[in-house]
Amino acid sequence: MEDKEYFKDTENTEKDMEMDAEHTDSKDTVPEDSRPEAPGQEVTGEQEEDKEYERFCFLCHRPESQTGKLITLGQGISICPDCMQKTMDTIQNGNIDFSKLQGINMINLSDLQNMMPRQQKVKKKKPKEEKAAGPAFDIRKIPAPHKIKGQLDEYVIGQDYAKKVISVAVYNHYKRVATGTQDDIEIEKSNILMIGPTGSGKTYLVKTLARLLDVPLAIADATSLTEAGYIGDDIESVISKLLAAADNDVEKAERGIVFIDEIDKIAKKKDTHHRDVSGESVQQGLLKLLEGAEVEVPVGASSKNAMVPLTTVNTRNILFICGGAFPDLENVIKERLNQKSSMGFQADLKDKYDHDPNLLSKVTLEDLRNFGMIPEFLGRLPVICTLDRLTKDMLVRILKEPKNAILKQYQKLLALDEVQLEFDDGALEAIAEKAMERDTGARALRAIIEEFMLDIMYEIPKDDDIGRVTITREYIEHRGGPLIAMRGVLKLESQEAAAQG
Numbered sequence: 001m002e003d004k005e006y007f008k009d010t011e012n013t014e015k016d017m018e019m020d021a022e023h024t025d026s027k028d029t030v031p032e033d034s035r036p037e038a039p040g041q042e043v044t045g046e047q048e049e050d051k052e053y054e055r056f057c058f059l060c061h062r063p064e065s066q067t068g069k070l071i072t073l074g075q076g077i078s079i080c081p082d083c084m085q086k087t088m089d090t091i092q093n094g095n096i097d098f099s100k101l102q103g104i105n106m107i108n109l110s111d112l113q114n115m116m117p118r119q120q121k122v123k124k125k126k127p128k129e130e131k132a133a134g135p136a137f138d139i140r141k142i143p144a145p146h147k148i149k150g151q152l153d154e155y156v157i158g159q160d161y162a163k164k165v166i167s168v169a170v171y172n173h174y175k176r177v178a179t180g181t182q183d184d185i186e187i188e189k190s191n192i193l194m195i196g197p198t199g200s201g202k203t204y205l206v207k208t209l210a211r212l213l214d215v216p217l218a219i220a221d222a223t224s225l226t227e228a229g230y231i232g233d234d235i236e237s238v239i240s241k242l243l244a245a246a247d248n249d250v251e252k253a254e255r256g257i258v259f260i261d262e263i264d265k266i267a268k269k270k271d272t273h274h275r276d277v278s279g280e281s282v283q284q285g286l287l288k289l290l291e292g293a294e295v296e297v298p299v300g301a302s303s304k305n306a307m308v309p310l311t312t313v314n315t316r317n318i319l320f321i322c323g324g325a326f327p328d329l330e331n332v333i334k335e336r337l338n339q340k341s342s343m344g345f346q347a348d349l350k351d352k353y354d355h356d357p358n359l360l361s362k363v364t365l366e367d368l369r370n371f372g373m374i375p376e377f378l379g380r381l382p383v384i385c386t387l388d389r390l391t392k393d394m395l396v397r398i399l400k401e402p403k404n405a406i407l408k409q410y411q412k413l414l415a416l417d418e419v420q421l422e423f424d425d426g427a428l429e430a431i432a433e434k435a436m437e438r439d440t441g442a443r444a445l446r447a448i449i450e451e452f453m454l455d456i457m458y459e460i461p462k463d464d465d466i467g468r469v470t471i472t473r474e475y476i477e478h479r480g481g482p483l484i485a486m487r488g489v490l491k492l493e494s495q496e497a498a499a500q501g
Contacts, residue, residue, distance in 0.1 A: 053248070054311075059083040061309040065429030083435055142174040148212070153405065155208045156201055157397045158388065162194065165320070165385040166209065170257070175216075177255040189316075191290055191380060193263070194323035195360055196387025199441015214271035216256035218242035222324075223265045227281040235285040239297045239313050244387040248299065258317045260286075267372030276492055283377040290380035322381060330359050332367045357389045383453045390441050395432035398442050401425075406446055410453060419469060420490075426473030434476070452476060467498040 040290040053072050054063040063068050067080035079087075093197040148167040156163065169192055176187045196201050203219070210217040218241040226232030229325065238258055244251035275281075292315050298308045362388060365378055390398070399424075400407050407423060414421045435444035452475065460466055467487035476478030 027327065037282070039362055046279065054081060056309045063309065063311055069398065076335060128378040129337055142171065142178065145171045148209075148400040152205065152208060152210050155402050156205050158390070158394045159196075159201055162196070162201075162205065162385050162387050165192065165383060166205065167317065169321075170209070170382065173257065175458060177215075178318055189292075189319055190383050192322070192383045192385065193381040194321065194385055194387065195326055195329070195363060195376075197360070197441060198325045199328075199443040200390060202325075202440065203259075203261055204442075206323070209257075213257070216242060216246040216252055217259065218482065219259045219261060220243045220257065222260050222262045222282070223321075225266065225278065225282045225285075227277040227285065232275045232278065234291065234298070235282060236295055236297045238286075238289065239295060239315065239318075240299065242318070243297060243299065243311070243313065250311060253318075254314050255317050259321045259323065261323050263324075264326045264329075265321040265370070268374065270372065279372070280374060283374050287307050287313050287380060289318075290320050292318075292375075320381075320455060326360070326368075329363065329367060329371050333359055333362055334372050336364075336367060336370075337362070357391070358386075360386045360389070392429070392436055393433045393444060395442065396428045397437050399428055399445060406449055410449065413457070414460065414469070417460060419466055420472045422468065424470065427471045427476050430473045430476040448476075449450075454465055456482065 001137060004097045012140060043136050054065060055071060055078050056063055057067055060067075060083055062080060064078075064080075067082065067395050070078035070080055072078050072082055072214065129455060145164070145167040148170060152163045152167070172187075173189065176189065179187065194205075206217070210219070218238070219240050224233045225235055225237075226470045238260060239253070239274055241252070242256045242258050243253045246256060256449045266279055266282040268283070294312050294314050295315045296310045299311055300308070336342050363384070365375075365384075368378055370377060399405060407421075411421045431445065434448050435442075438444040438447075452471070456469060460469065463498075465486045466484055467490040468485040470483035470485075472483060474481045
């Protein structure tokens with residue numbers, strides 16, 4: 001008797017579910033694009049903008065382009081046919097007596113709407129007919145390498161070889177994206193490895209390039225990358241940042257540029273007795289990105305999990321630029337070069353390369369392998385360029401020549417108080433000498449200037465009669481003070497200059 005009552009309850013439950021499904025299909029499965037608006041109701045700008053983005057399944061977070069047409073349940077919630085079928089199979093084959101489940105309320109769908117923020121939405125891909133209409137760029141409008149280098153020269157001092165390498169690589173990247181697959185010859189990308197001491201301008205060079213280009217450019221940090229399944233950012237998060245820079249437009253991101261900074265921090269660890277989750281394993285995970293493959297990327301997050309939508313990005317046309325300081329690489333190079341030393345009057349001394357400022361320019365693939373980079377990783381970075389260590393003259397030029405030079409920034413700050421700020425040549429040389437002692441490159445310049453400008457920035461607003469401040473070498477070396485001229489003196493000087501003119 002109990003079995004008969006159970007089967008009756010199950011049949012009644014199935015009939016009720018079928019009636020509910022028919023009722024739902026008649027109302028809620030109408031596509032959003034073809035659903036008529038209510039009388040007098042206009043489509044808002046936000047609704048019109050949402051049509052450009054793909055819809056995701058609320059359960060598996062796959063986009064509509066992969067799952068097929070989604071079933072809309074109302075209140076902006078959609079489910080793919082696979083998840084809907086699995087849900088119905090679980091209900092029918094789960095041997096659950098719903099009549100005995102008491103105290104369970106139905107889910108209010110209005111509480112679940114708008115749970116996916118805009119940064120986790122992906123723009124719809126254009127149809128193939130629109131893609132074949134023309135190339136992504138007009139080849140005649142692509143900036144030539146000398147123009148790209150000329151723009152970099154306005155912001156970055158020195159490092160001519162590195163700027164030439166990057167300019168040619170970006171120019172070829174533009175051309176590769178522009179031509180696409182117009183003929184049988186497929187142009188492969190040439191990823192770049194930048195090696196230079198700290199403060200030589202590796203990151204600043206790429207950041208300046210990002211302001212000058214029309215393609216999306218993302219800057220990622222390799223120090224936070226770990227093997228999948230461990231605490232830290234997944235390797236695919238590098239592409240997630242590029243996708244965010246492209247406004248979640250997959251097609252635009254697939255022709256972008258990625259700069260991975262601090263690449264030397266993922267070198268293979270030596271003499272370790274535990275699993276190297278942030279070293280060699282990260283290099284192995286980056287191989288597929290550098291070579292070119294279709295990768296599932298979390299949208300708007302740094303790691304894959306059940307609550308983050310995923311989208312597929314092809315990295316074949318993404319240019320990768322890796323940069324790092326490689327602090328102990330100079331010792332590896334010295335060890336290789338000193339193997340040639342021998343005894344005798346014409347033998348090379350072992351300290352011959354101890355004071356060589358550009359020792360990194362003699363680097364070879366063997367040195368990088370000894371440092372801890374695996375051969376497969378180096379093979380996918382065919383172009384290796386080194387940056388020179390900054391000299392005293394280069395530091396002086398960095399202080400005053402670039403468009404956004406440090407001295408120009410402070411001159412603008414004091415100009416807001418109607419005060420002129422000047423530096424004599426001795427002061428600039430003293431600042432450069434102090435920066436050379438710290439051995440942190442151009443980063444030391446701001447630290448030194450902040451130190452001696454603190455008192456000036458504090459005292460000047462007290463006196464409205466101050467018109468000009470001149471920084472001298474004595475003030476930098478703590479042997480005197482700055483030269484201060486009052487506004488009246490400046491007026492007399494301007495009147496004398498006008499009379500002589």
